[in-house]
Amino acid sequence: MGEFNVHRVRFFNYVPSGIRCVAYNNQSNRLAVSRTDGTVEIYNLSANYFQEKFFPGHESRATEALCWAKGQRLFSAGLNGEIIEYDLQELTIKYAVDAFGGPIWSMAASPSGSQLLVGCEDGSVKLFQITPDRIQFERNFDRQKSRILSLSWHPAGTHVAAGCIDYISVFDAKSGSAIGKMLVDRQYMGVSKRKCIIWGVAFLSDGTVISVDSAGKVQIWDSATGTLVKNHLVSNADVQSIAVSDQEDSFVVGTAEGTVFHFQLVSVTSSSSEKQWVRTKPFQHHTHDVRAVAHSPTALISGGTDTHLVIRPLMEKVEVKNYDAALRKITFPHRRLVSCAKKKQLLLFQFAHHLELWRLGSTVATGKNGDTLPLSKNADHLLHLKTKGPENIICSSISPCGGWIACSTASRFFLYRLNYEHDNISLQRVSKMPVFLRSALQILFSEDSTKLFVASNQRSLHVIRLLEGGFKHLHTFQPQSGPVQSACLLAVSPDGAWLAASGAAAGVLVYSVRRLKLHCTVPAYNFPVTALGIAPNTNNLVIAHSDQQVFEYSIPDKQYTEWSRAVQKQGFHHLWLQRDTPITHISFHPKRPMHILLHDTYMFCLIDKSLPLPNDKTLLYNPLPPTNESDVIRRRTAHAFKISKKYKPLLFVDLLDEKTLVAVERPLDDIVAQLPPPIKKKKFGT
């Protein structure tokens, strides 16, 4: 792999925001996750849980409910009282409708997908008709005395259960009248609590209603008679979420103690047909409140305040041992939040509402392999750039020369010019941005910092020339038709001749920047692209996909390279394919064209194309070969994939120059330290 001076960066204080809602779409096998800052992320469960799209958050839009309707339509509702529909093609918000019932706490789409029900602060349950392009208010249900915290449709669409404070109401969906009321015991372990909040309800097709409440109970009710059938006390703290499987033979609840309990419908004896709900396995993968759970056919999905999205597969449902059979924990977004100005050794960190610019420290000392060198100059926090407005930053970038910074929110695009005078730094915003540059999905500077490439949410690509005092719009590549597969990624060749853009279902598009026209299209692949990179000199495009495949495509030859074909022929090592997280960044060694540097959250890898490929028998994660071994052995054991797991979790790795590497780490402990304290539990023996 060679020896590098590594800048081990740990000052990126990124804290992902907590997960508030999770909605699973059975038809497309996608998962929508909303976070407390209003961000909505779409995960493709078929593509190794890759986060393929996201909608940036907004300060005033605290999402409280999220649901899929009519297959592909995603709705959310929040405390600002608005129902929002997302445009999954344009990656924008389609429209927002005020429900006029105060903050919305709950939302449920009817099983047929034609109606949407929201529960509001004022105790009203409002029924909306879903029309092909909007939603339309239809009727109010009987108004309740307290806020409606949870809603669930009967699978036939005839009845609705609503969880209020201290009781559960059952409505007739047609007339909207309350036909039943089930009072929940406020008692909690013998102590009467002030209120018992029904955090979640689930209506089953046999008329059973399952409720979870703030007293730690999971209760099973018969909605026809309004009687309590079974009471499971599962927690000392609140039970906050519930999700039922489609077969209605198991459900999952999440508690404020971070435990997720799985319940299964089990026959009482093998001979009788009588069945009962039993609590089976508890899972403790969270440290904080589990605010949302989902039940996919093969897995239990949970998320909460501790910002992890945990996918726990159900072993009995998994047929073959594949990627789905392992526990997955998704903590970091599958996109880049760090950009790097190599020449000036600057790092730009993107936060939800601001950007931070740091200059890396330097050292004059030298040492052996593995030594920690003392810093002669500490890392400098140069700039703290706050955006105006309530919107989150979508993307940001710093030019390789360090002279330009660009970032974008959902409605505004910012471009700044930086001037360095010794240690002083001056910042100047480039004003009068053109109208078409309102919002960008991806921003990229060319290697010589003279051009800016912007992928806008209208799916067009703008090429802008940067001048000393301003800019000049050069060209707009018009969008290709066809659906959007995932968020856009851009890559430009170091000589500035080629621009590659992914995101379209048609595959990766390669444009010639010189001729300002589409050069070629890399054939489409089933799995979304997670990272792109164009190698210097050879202009080979390296593409990483979410199923951990890596392709190399020669742009000048318009075909896959020999190496890529060889890799595909032999196949990747099974351990490589089983890795947890997608590759988020690809870069190249400026002097050694055979080397490709790529990384995911838990490792970074240097692929040396000159060495033989590993097969399933060789050790993939070989430790750095000891220096005393003879060259023969080293050569025999060496293979193309040189992997280092020394730094994790990694957010960014890049080569600053031939001998220097920068690695941005974000230790999980630092994130936990910034979260609110979890519910204190007595631990035995302490």
Add this chain to the structure above:
Amino acid sequence: MVEEEGVRVVRCGGSELNFRRAVFSADSKYIFCVSGDYIKVYSTATEECVHILQGHRNLVTGIQLNPNNHLQLYSCSFDGTIKLWDYIDGILIKTFRVGCELHALFTLSCAEDSVFVTINKEKPDVFQLASVKLPKSSSQEIEAKELSFVLDYVNQSPKCIAFGNEGEYVAAVRDFYLSVYFFKKKTTTRFTLSSSRNKKHARNNFTCVACHPKEDCIATGHKDGKIRLWRNFDDEKKYTYTCLHWHHDLVMDLAFSVTGSSLLSGGRESVLVEWREAAEKNKEFLPRLGATIEHISVSPAGDLFCTSHSDNKITIIHRNLEASAVIQGLVKDRSILTGLMIDPRTKALVLNGKPGHLQFYSLQSDKQLYNLDIIQQEYINDSGLIQIELTKAAFGCYGNWLATVEQRQEKETELELQMKLWMYNKKTQGFVLNTKVNMPHEDHITALCFCNAEKSENSTLVTASKDGHFKVWILTDDSDIYKKAVGWTCDFVGSYHKYQATHCCFSEDGSLLAVSFEEIVTIWDSETWELKCTFCQRAGKIRHLCFGRLTCSKYLLGVSENGILCCWNLLSCALEWSTKLNVRVMEPDPNSENIAAVAQSSVGSDLFVFKPSEPRPLYIQKNICREEVLWGVFVPRDVPESFTSEDYQWLNRSQFYFLTKSQSLLTFSTQSPEEKLTPTSKQLLAEESLPTTPFYFLLGKHRQQQQNEKLNEALENELVQLPLTENIPAISELLRTPAHVLPSASFLCSLFVNSLLLSKETKSAEENPDDVDMEEEKESDDSDEESNFTEKIQDINNTDLEEDVIHQLSKSEEKELKKFRKVDYSWIAAL
């Protein structure tokens, strides 16, 4: 067992009650537990042993109620038989010979004529679960050889096998496996937990299993304290389980309540946990049960639970988790350091009991009398913790004083030593701490002895220690203006050339004190504490010393570590004799000159009984047991026996009890003690089964009259002991015979009333029935031997009995009754 005439070694109670799960009778009135070769039947209400079912010739390994007749009990034993008992009457109904060692027994109501046993073929650690077909036959002894295997490679312990859902499946656990065999489908499913290879799950081993009585649910206990509830286990893929975790150490046993609504678990924490509705949050505790819970059982009626503990105790617990009764056997939890002693007051055997306690155990009734807390500190059960140990104890002054020594040694140099002196308080009938001496010596105390001379005016205690000193402690007045009190103080410290004091002993009259200092024995005058003389035999460290008694009081005996037994004459100050004998235990008989010595040889232990004056032993029994004998003691008899044979003379006044390394308490007897025990208990049972009807009062009065009669006659004729209660057999026969084989009540009535009418010399007819009980007790005590006697006579000579009976029952009536007795009841057994 040897049936020949002669002294033989017998086990005398104290066997483990906690070896297997106890079993309740169907009405929860009785509880059955295995006890060595016997099965004991206890009353759950009174904690009394009502029956001892004996007949097995080896350890009883399993008992179960007959599911088809809940008045019968099956038992199995290492002797290879399954026996069927009528426990109400204590009668053996049938014996089924299986022929191989049986390790556990299970019965099922659906499998009518077969039971399940665990057997061990070939390899020592491989056990199989097999079903045994019990053939129907009227004979008493039946061969049952028809075995069919159910499961292979099961665990030896019956806790690891459970039958569920009325015998539809059987679950067995071993190591990391749970195997479930379905009888209908004839399939086995096996579930494996990740094993020790993975460090995180190193303590995943299964320890016990229980099946839900109504649902398809198996509960398993694990070494790490978890309880897993398995469901859907008929599918190897879709099975699921949930965990309950409270125990921090291994789960010893599990039991479901009768309805299955709650699960009981117990372990080393000695807390019974009730999991209601198998929910982790809904649990109740019964803490402070004293010792590790080894077994839990539930009564079929559902009103009682019981837990067997490692300290040989059974606690009967009410449904509402309140302990209602305790059946305590001899505690055998830890090493016995104090040795065996006899409390002069209660004649109870005293030895180490529960941690930090002295137990007082009645040899006669095989029952623990009480525990005396010596250390008086909370016992914390944790492995690796060095506990305070009660190492020495001695009674003095006719049981008025008790001296105890406790020690704790964390490191070589940190010895904590404490001596406590306890005074017997007549008011409270117990020992009260009088004096506590911290660090009485610098090093371990090796011996402790009171001066038990009758004449001595002040009490004296001597302690010998490894620090080279012996100390004399005397009782002094410790009164002040507030109270009158006495206390112990050190009076004299003696030493001999810095040798370690190894043993000390007072002569019988208390005039001399012998203290051994390694190889040298020193004799001290107890008046002046002057060194009188020394004996040195250069035969190794003296391990044990004792003075001869009565006529042999001039002799001093010493045992050295090199296996030399020496006898010194104190008058001539010379060695009288010595012999090479590796003596482990030497105990003088307090009532005679005899001294018993148990020597260790390569094959076992041998007993020698000798008088110090005679070099030839009185009695030798070789090979009394295979293992090492640790302690022995002579227990004076209440009633001296009169053996004339020279061999048994030494047993006339006292009985010798000894404790082996495996902690079984053994004794020598010409007649097994259980023979003495049974008649009383049978009598008790007959009386207990009497309902309080008008007849009962009649009978009670009748007995009173007999009592009076007997007293009168005893006064008149003290010499001739006539069997005066001849009519008792007639009545008790009537009462003992099971009701279903008796003729109709109308037929018996006249007979019965007639028998009552006979006594016409009623003197005190107005006695109220409250007194009856006391009278009965007296009578039952007295009638022990008599009833024995009468029974024998009945067997030998019928005419005699008839003559005796004649003045109370008319001949014809007696004959009538007898006919019933002679009827062959064997058909009952076939039921």
